[in-house]
Amino acid sequence: MTHTPAADQHAPTPAELREQIEHTRHELGDTVQALADKTDVKARAQQKAGELKEQAAVKAGELKAQAAKATSQVQSKLPDPVKEKAAQAAGQARTAAAQAGRMWEEKAPASLQQRTAQSARLAREHRPLLLAAAAGLTVLWLARRKH
Structure with a gap:
């Protein structure tokens, strides 16, 4: 089959x-x-x-x-004298910035003030990073100044 x-x-x-x-x-x-x-x-x-x-x-x-x-x-x-000088410089910078801000409010056009306000808001949002960068630059500047 x-x-x-x-x-x-x-x-x-x-x-x-x-x-x-x-x-x-x-x-x-x-x-x-x-x-x-x-x-x-x-x-x-x-x-x-x-x-x-x-x-x-x-x-x-x-x-x-x-x-x-x-x-x-x-x-x-950082040694204490350097920290003190940095704090003093920061205070002077704040004072100068306040004076510049008052002058800016009196004389700058409104459209430019708005754009600047937006940039300032962004800077505030990223403040820790900016402060760290500024501290690093200050240290480098002070180190170069000593040598």
Whole structure:
């Protein structure tokens, strides 16, 4: 007796055919969704922008921590006379800035005052970083001045 391949295979039942069709539909739906996701440039750009924003926030936090640590280390190594001179210079700078501010309010155009106010607000928001940079520059300046 010879067996033919057709004799070994059984014809699928209607339930098996429905299951195969449902499985194929599911796979096709996943494939279409994946293709749609790849072609949605706006969504991909927004996702990438979100990732970059998160990375930038993490890096900014790291830099702030490093700046604070460096400032602390530098300040702990400064001799008292240098600290006193820096404090005195800071007081003189505040006084001069107050005088300049009063003069600015009297003589500057309103549009320029608005832009300056916006810049000042940004500086206040990033004050610790700016103070750390100023402290570092002051230390370098004082160190060069001594030599």
